[in-house]
Amino acid sequence: MKTRILFTFLVSFCSSCPHNWYEFPSDDVCVYIIKKSQNYTNAVTTCAQLNSTVVKITNIFENSYIGALLSGLNDQFPFIGVERKSNGTWVYQDASPLIYTNWAPGEPSLNSSLNCVYLGNSTLQWYATDCSTERPSFCSANEMPNHQCLDGWIYSNETDYCYYLENFSYPDNIHWQFYDQSEAEANCQKKDRDSHLVSIHSDAENKFIYDLVYSNVANLTHAVFDPCSHQWAFIGYSGFGFPGNGSWTDGSPVDFIDSQPTPILANYVISNDPSCRLHQWSAIGPDWAYPRYVCKMPSSRQNMK
Numbered sequence: 001m002k003t004r005i006l007f008t009f010l011v012s013f014c015s016s017c018p019h020n021w022y023e024f025p026s027d028d029v030c031v032y033i034i035k036k037s038q039n040y041t042n043a044v045t046t047c048a049q050l051n052s053t054v055v056k057i058t059n060i061f062e063n064s065y066i067g068a069l070l071s072g073l074n075d076q077f078p079f080i081g082v083e084r085k086s087n088g089t090w091v092y093q094d095a096s097p098l099i100y101t102n103w104a105p106g107e108p109s110l111n112s113s114l115n116c117v118y119l120g121n122s123t124l125q126w127y128a129t130d131c132s133t134e135r136p137s138f139c140s141a142n143e144m145p146n147h148q149c150l151d152g153w154i155y156s157n158e159t160d161y162c163y164y165l166e167n168f169s170y171p172d173n174i175h176w177q178f179y180d181q182s183e184a185e186a187n188c189q190k191k192d193r194d195s196h197l198v199s200i201h202s203d204a205e206n207k208f209i210y211d212l213v214y215s216n217v218a219n220l221t222h223a224v225f226d227p228c229s230h231q232w233a234f235i236g237y238s239g240f241g242f243p244g245n246g247s248w249t250d251g252s253p254v255d256f257i258d259s260q261p262t263p264i265l266a267n268y269v270i271s272n273d274p275s276c277r278l279h280q281w282s283a284i285g286p287d288w289a290y291p292r293y294v295c296k297m298p299s300s301r302q303n304m305k
């Protein structure tokens with residue numbers, strides 16, 4: 001329990017922003033500096049590529065924090081994420097209404113060709129400016145989506161869990177490495193105490209896992225014999241293949257099954273390989289081994305709750 005509390009603390013206060021991003025001291029907001037001067041349109045594009053918007057300043061503390069970062073910009077005044085819509089209303093770049101402003105006296109200018117905003121000098125006040133001027137800028141984002149998962153894991157915003165595919169590996173450069181279900185589960189558990197083979201509880205989560213395990217092995221050049229019957233990935237279910245029966249290795253309820261009941265107790269694997277015409281779960285014997293598996297663990301956001 002202590003470990004969990006410490007982890008939560010680190011996540012919320014020390015490291016919730018990616019490398020090279022700053023964090024607003026009082027919020028779960030990450031900030032990135034674009035030193036390169038470019039027009040507002042290109043600033044929007046650059047921030048969008050980083051899954052963020054041009055900086056959204058929502059209170060005086062954030063305004064001051066951005067102000068403190070100005071020193072790195074060689075006296076150039078940066079765009080902030082405020083713009084005038086064609087109906088004359090000033091909004092954030094994400095189109096939401098301004099909940100804080102710090103206009104300089106006489107601003108915002110009524111000149112209708114000045115539809116963007118830069119953060120001015122020492123007073124850190126806002127000035128309307130032409131969007132085609134070239135300036136540095138800042139991006140901001142709520143806690144970065146990627147950062148909610150460990151490196152190499154993929155976040156699903158629909159389930160708020162992180163997923164990891166152990167994909168094909170060729171330790172001898174020829175043959176796939178194979179695992180049975182208990183080895184796969186043990187490997188998932190080695191990644192994190194909360195990590196297990198994946199459990200699946202909805203159509204949306206099932207689709208996400210199908211997308212994750214997508215492969216195209218029929219024409220692999222240096223593959224095992226009969227790659228189509230060997231390319232499956234373990235999921236965490238063992239049972240007779242109907243809801244309420246059997247178990248997931250993570251202990252969650254068996255409330256979703258994408259398979260037919262089987263006459264024997266089976267482990268389950270999944271495939272989405274068009275080259276093998278496979279898009280299904282499959283029941284397998286207890287000791288059968290396959291080259292792939294999917295792990296699942298709660299996102300760091302869940303750990304913070």
Ligand SMILES: *[C@@H]1O[C@H](CO)[C@@H](O)[C@H](O)[C@H]1NC(C)=O
Pocket residue numbers: 049050051145146
């Ligand atoms: C932006 O988000 C997408 C989808 O979540 C992700 O694949 C991509 O890696 C992210 N890009 C950055 C720079 O974080």
Ligand SMILES: *[C@@H]1O[C@H](CO)[C@@H](O)[C@H](O)[C@H]1NC(C)=O
Pocket residue numbers: 085087088089095
């Ligand atoms: C102007 O448009 C924005 C959305 O683009 C809207 O939120 C705002 O209410 C509009 N303002 C007026 C005065 O129509």
Ligand SMILES: *[C@@H]1O[C@H](CO)[C@@H](O)[C@H](O)[C@H]1NC(C)=O
Pocket residue numbers: 111112113114130
């Ligand atoms: C409005 O701003 C534009 C761009 O800076 C400038 O060229 C123009 O002279 C301004 N118009 C007025 C009436 O000040």
Ligand SMILES: *[C@@H]1O[C@H](CO)[C@@H](O)[C@H](O)[C@H]1NC(C)=O
Pocket residue numbers: 120121122123127
């Ligand atoms: C900088 O501040 C001074 C006064 O504090 C003001 O006269 C001047 O216009 C400002 N310059 C810019 C570019 O904001």
Ligand SMILES: *[C@@H]1O[C@H](CO)[C@@H](O)[C@H](O)[C@H]1NC(C)=O
Pocket residue numbers: 039040041042131132133
């Ligand atoms: C910004 O610059 C790009 C070229 O880099 C240009 O295509 C675009 O029209 C410019 N936008 C504005 C608002 O000046």
Ligand SMILES: *[C@@H]1O[C@H](CO)[C@@H](O)[C@H](O)[C@H]1NC(C)=O
Pocket residue numbers: 157158
């Ligand atoms: C998840 O993200 C996608 C793409 O950004 C979005 O369309 C969808 O509404 C989000 N779903 C939830 C539950 O937040």
Ligand SMILES: *[C@@H]1O[C@H](CO)[C@@H](O)[C@H](O)[C@H]1NC(C)=O
Pocket residue numbers: 165167168212213214215216
């Ligand atoms: C897994 O490996 C296969 C075959 O090399 C590849 O097609 C697939 O894109 C990989 N999947 C991921 C998620 O990297």
Ligand SMILES: *[C@@H]1O[C@H](CO)[C@@H](O)[C@H](O)[C@H]1NC(C)=O
Pocket residue numbers: 240244245246
């Ligand atoms: C699962 O189903 C099988 C076959 O119907 C049955 O023998 C077994 O007792 C069931 N297990 C549980 C835990 O319900």
Ligand SMILES: *[C@@H]1O[C@H](CO)[C@@H](O)[C@H](O)[C@H]1NC(C)=O
Pocket residue numbers: 216218219274275
């Ligand atoms: C593999 O085969 C599929 C159809 O079976 C084809 O669409 C795909 O282009 C092939 N990939 C390679 C790398 O040859």
